[in-house]
Structures are given as structure tokens and as C-alpha cells.
Amino acid sequence: MPRFPKRTGREVLTDHPRLPEWITQERVNLRELHAMKVDLRDSHLHTVCEEARCPNRAHCFSHGTATFLLMGDTCTRACGFCAIKSGKPNTLDPHEPEDTASRVEAMGLKYAVLTSVNRDDLPDGGAAHFAATISAIRRRCPTIQVEVLTPDFLGDLDAVAQVVAAGPVVFNHNTETVPSLYAEVRPAGRFERSLAVLREAKALGSALFGESFRTKSGLMLGLGESEDELVLVFDALVANGVDILTLGQYLRPTRYQLPVKRYVHPDEFAELGRKAKSRGFKTVYAGPLVRSSFNAHEVSEMEGISIA
Secondary structure (H helix, E strand, O other): OOOOOOOOOOOOOOOOOOOOOOOOOOOOOHHHHHHHHHHHHHOOOEEHHHHOOOOOHHHHHHOOOOEEEEOOOOEOOOOOOOOOOEOOOOOOOOOHHHHHHHHHHHHOOOEEEEEEOOOOOOOOOOHHHHHHHHHHHHHHOOOOEEEEEOOOHHHOHHHHHHHHHOOOOEEEOOOEOOHHHHHHHOOOOOHHHHHHHHHHHHHHHHHHHHHHOEEEEEEEEOOOOOHHHHHHHHHHHHHOOOOEEEEEEOOOOOOOOOOOOOOOOHHHHHHHHHHHHHOOOOEEEEOOOOOOOOOHHHHHHOOEEEEO
């Protein structure tokens, strides 16, 4: 296992760079966007697109897709980069798996992405809820492929096994950043724990579903990481069986989250994407507005590298 440099303390910035010209969002049909949001809210479902203030939410909604946020809109953790509210979550909605499957069917999706808040208050971290939702979608829509973006389940590998056994085509768990920044970016996370989750998912998924099963992870750039640290993470992910890597720019969702240290130029994303691909990933998707669930269907099918 490579040795990662340690970093102590938290640098607080009172100012941060302005958005560069290459960070732009496409124009969308606002009527269609509003209709999609109303439709989702009427069904009492949450999307990470809105709760986390994803910069691509207009793109995804206007294209008739969304990443469903399971188990409520309140997280038991408080990561430095995330705009989802933290606190004591409500009890699980037993109807949510079927309601989500119904919405996926009504939207006519070919590919559904399921994620969740962290639910460290639950014995299995919500793994059974993930599995029930996958199964409900597969019953209603046998041709739909499902990707999951899971928390680390506090390292509970039985929970990982429960989700994998339900049959997602892609198991995604984001490492988010380099280990030296975990104290400020993911204070309740552990890099080695995330690697163990990804390693277990790959081993179980390959045994159950063969070579078509994929694991995936993502990193945010611009939080203060160095290129040498990124390369060490690339190597660690490949060594633990990760097939797909996404690299995107961290964008501060509100003034209450960590400031941006640096905006990474698209040319640098391209170079990092090529470097990551050379380390052994099957697929790399790199660019300023790349997010782990953005164009997920396209990423899951691609073998190679794409720069967005």
C-alpha cells in the first residue's frame, strides 16, 4: 500500500477565486425543468441533484433523468464539501422502494442511479433499503439497469454484500479526495475503509455477475490536493479493483461549505484523465463539471477516456 503524506490543521480562507470562464452551464427549457421538479416533489421523493445543489441538476432534469436520494434528506454526517443538511434523520419510509420504482417507470428511464444520505443511525447503514429499491425497480422494469452510489456503511462488509446481491450493474462509492484532506473534507470517513468497501463490492459482484459488473469511484479536484497525491489514489483504487473513475471540479455549493482552493483548467483535467487511464482504469471521465452520476449511463458503457 503506498504511503500518503499527512496534513494537519484546517486552513480557513476568507476569499476564493471567482468562477473561471470554462465553468458554464448549458441553457435549458425552464418549463420542462420546473415540471420535472414538481413531479418529483409530488411523489415525495428526494434527488441528490437538488439536495446537494449539484451544478448539473438543470442538465439532468431537462434530459428527463435524476439521481434518487434514498432514506430522506438529512444526513448523520457533516462533510465539509456537502450542502445536504445534517442532523437526526426521520424513520425510513417503507413505501420508498416501491415509490421510487414507480417513478423510475413513469419517467421511462433506461438507467437509474440510486444514492443516499449517510444513515449511521441504522444497524446496516440502510443497505436493506438500497437492496429493496433495486429489487423493486427490477420487478417493475426488468430491462432497466441500476447503478448505486453508496455510503461506506461504516465498513460493514455484510451491508456491502446485501447491496451487491440485489444486482446493480455498477457499484459506486466515492473516495472524494486524497487522504491528507479527509480531516476537513470527510471527517467521519476513512480512506482505507472506502477502499475495503470497493474491494469487497468488486470481489462479490464479479463472483455473482461476472465481468459485466463494474465498480466506480470519484474524486473532487480543487480542494488543495497535489498531483502526486492524486496519482497515489489512482494506484490504490486500481489495486482494489475499481473499473471506472470520475474526476470533477469541486464547486462550493454555499458559503457554509469549504472554499475552493483552485479551479483546475480543462487541459489539466485532460492530462490527469490520461494519466489515470494509464494506471489501469477501464474508463475515466474527467472534466470541470463531471460528477459521479452525471451521464452515468454513458460512463458505464464507455471503455476508455472522455473529457467533458
